[in-house]
Amino acid sequence: MGTMAFDAIETPFEKTDKIIGGSATYVAYAASNFVQPVQQISIVGYDFPQEELKQLQKRGVLTDGVIIVPDKKSFFWSGRYHLDMNSRDTLITDLNVLADFDPVVPEIYQGSEFLMLGNLVPAIQQKVIDQFKVRPKLIVMDTMNFWIESAWEDLKKVFTMVDVLLVNDSEARQITGEYSLVKAAKKILKMGPKFLIVKKGEHGALLFHENEVFFAPALPLEDVFDPTGAGDTFAGGFIGHLAKTQDISFENMKTAIIVGSAMASFCVEKFGVTRLREITKDDIDTRLQEFVHLVNFDISLV
Amino acid sequence: MGTMAFDAIETPFEKTDKIIGGSATYVAYAASNFVQPVQQISIVGYDFPQEELKQLQKRGVLTDGVIIVPDKKSFFWSGRYHLDMNSRDTLITDLNVLADFDPVVPEIYQGSEFLMLGNLVPAIQQKVIDQFKVRPKLIVMDTMNFWIESAWEDLKKVFTMVDVLLVNDSEARQITGEYSLVKAAKKILKMGPKFLIVKKGEHGALLFHENEVFFAPALPLEDVFDPTGAGDTFAGGFIGHLAKTQDISFENMKTAIIVGSAMASFCVEKFGVTRLREITKDDIDTRLQEFVHLVNFDISLV
Numbered sequence A, B: 001m002g003t004m005a006f007d008a009i010e011t012p013f014e015k016t017d018k019i020i021g022g023s024a025t026y027v028a029y030a031a032s033n034f035v036q037p038v039q040q041i042s043i044v045g046y047d048f049p050q051e052e053l054k055q056l057q058k059r060g061v062l063t064d065g066v067i068i069v070p071d072k073k074s075f076f077w078s079g080r081y082h083l084d085m086n087s088r089d090t091l092i093t094d095l096n097v098l099a100d101f102d103p104v105v106p107e108i109y110q111g112s113e114f115l116m117l118g119n120l121v122p123a124i125q126q127k128v129i130d131q132f133k134v135r136p137k138l139i140v141m142d143t144m145n146f147w148i149e150s151a152w153e154d155l156k157k158v159f160t161m162v163d164v165l166l167v168n169d170s171e172a173r174q175i176t177g178e179y180s181l182v183k184a185a186k187k188i189l190k191m192g193p194k195f196l197i198v199k200k201g202e203h204g205a206l207l208f209h210e211n212e213v214f215f216a217p218a219l220p221l222e223d224v225f226d227p228t229g230a231g232d233t234f235a236g237g238f239i240g241h242l243a244k245t246q247d248i249s250f251e252n253m254k255t256a257i258i259v260g261s262a263m264a265s266f267c268v269e270k271f272g273v274t275r276l277r278e279i280t281k282d283d284i285d286t287r288l289q290e291f292v293h294l295v296n297f298d299i300s301l302v
Helices: A023-031 A050-058 A096-100 A122-131 A145-150 A152-159 A169-176 A181-188 A230-245 A250-267 A274-278 A281-295 B023-031 B050-058 B096-100 B122-131 B145-150 B152-159 B169-176 B181-189 B230-245 B250-267 B274-278 B281-295
Strands: A005-010 A019-021 A038-045 A061-069 A076-081 A088-094 A114-117 A138-142 A164-168 A195-199 A205-209 A212-216 B005-010 B019-021 B038-045 B061-069 B076-081 B088-094 B114-117 B138-142 B164-168 B195-199 B205-209 B212-216
Touching: A005 A088, A019 A023, A023 A038, A023 A050, A023 A230, A023 A250, A023 A274, A038 A096, A050 A061, A061 A096, A114 A122, A114 A230, A122 A152, A138 A230, A145 A152, A145 A169, A164 A169, A164 A230, A169 A181, A169 A195, A181 A195, A181 A205, A195 A230, A195 A250, A205 A250, A212 A250, A212 B281, A230 A250, A250 A274, A250 A281, A281 B212, B005 B088, B019 B023, B023 B038, B023 B050, B023 B230, B023 B250, B023 B274, B038 B096, B050 B061, B061 B096, B114 B122, B114 B230, B122 B152, B138 B230, B145 B152, B145 B169, B164 B169, B164 B230, B169 B181, B169 B195, B181 B195, B181 B205, B195 B230, B195 B250, B205 B250, B212 B250, B230 B250, B250 B274, B250 B281
Parallel strands: A005 A076, A038 A061, A114 A138, A138 A164, A164 A195, B005 B076, B038 B061, B114 B138, B138 B164, B164 B195
Antiparallel strands: A005 A019, A076 A088, A195 A205, A205 A212, B005 B019, B076 B088, B195 B205, B205 B212
């Protein structure tokens, strides 16, 4: 569940017109490499191309839960990246259809075992959870600074309903007031989620669970072309791997984070979902091996 | 080879009077856990405590190459860390004895196989290399932004004489004008060093060699008490492991970087070299295992 939308992106090197974006789009592109069907819950306007929905359907993405509003435009976001390709300014946010989003979980989605809640109004995230007659085996949620500031009480409630929380490092600090991510993680794990993933962009990601911690690096790349959607692609690879293997242990989540990092490393290579459309299972396997080489070492004790 | 000095450190939480510091001090404390003797080359003034030299000697550190100037004070640095414990302001730099440092490699040091050049004037680093009748098997050098700006031609010359260059991420960018560390590494590896280590503080370190790359995380810590000397301690653990194993392959350098990261993780736990004085081989082994757990994962292909 998340947005399906248009983005217009400026980087220090290039610029796009409106291209396909949205958190649920990236999640679906990434996850469908590992598990099918992916059952999409979102909302789009009359301007969202049928062709795009068809492309997703071909990858095993069900769109029964995607509301199409005939007289409104799709959500539109425009942003400009700074030279570090990490920070960005939002230029335009046109909510359009998103303003009235009242998600409905289709009957055929009931029984879903893995639920990914993309970044959206916390109350909407909760509404989706509430509609499942049987609680999914694993609920993963993303959020952002905007909701931490503007909907904190609602957000805290959703925290108690999920298994895995995905935030970036500055959000983890914002939620807890702790600069140390280890301290921040301890506090967040008391708020509900049993697992916490702290995304650090080019600096990788940390997975916290009880007293354990796992670190996954980002792949060092020559060029980051467009970071838009990297976090959602990471989430899609993460939950896709878990759904494929049906194993939600801490050990398997480590692998899932590496899979997510691998998917994110593709995402940033071209604008929007372009690269995610191209890659094959062989490409993914090759990249996973690069992660093995990147962090693998032999240790002999002192 | 490097400084042995006094530091006065302010963090957002605490403050020290003059305590023992200096790059060669940290390197010696770290490396002596893995290999002995460590043959120190440095310079101190009349105020440097004999007791400190004795402590080092007890750890197998030879001080024949440490010049003691009877009528001058030791090098003194004072700095204040910002809240992120990563960036800092220099408050005082009193060169004192360092202004006349003309290092002499004692005859008994000849035949040394592993040479660590701590951050200093590039011409002095070169002078040390030049004094070895047989080139050491492995020469590792550290440097800093100040020399990149003020002694670039000398520095470039030293680059051609060493095997491993240690810099932080901003220095790698400054040397090459490349923001991407992968691109920066490619350029630096053409300047002389066969191996490049890019230190990223709390974000870990990257090792580059030909077309290969290895990433070592920093251990996520609840508290960073004092980051002073962490980079030198890392260097000491790195070269200490290589000297102990007598293996300078890329594969073994991966392990050496993990060892360096483990040593650095101890260094920051207390002011100055305090923690490095306390730790045992068991402490080091336990911490190395924490690094294994931190990054180890099973991968099954798609």
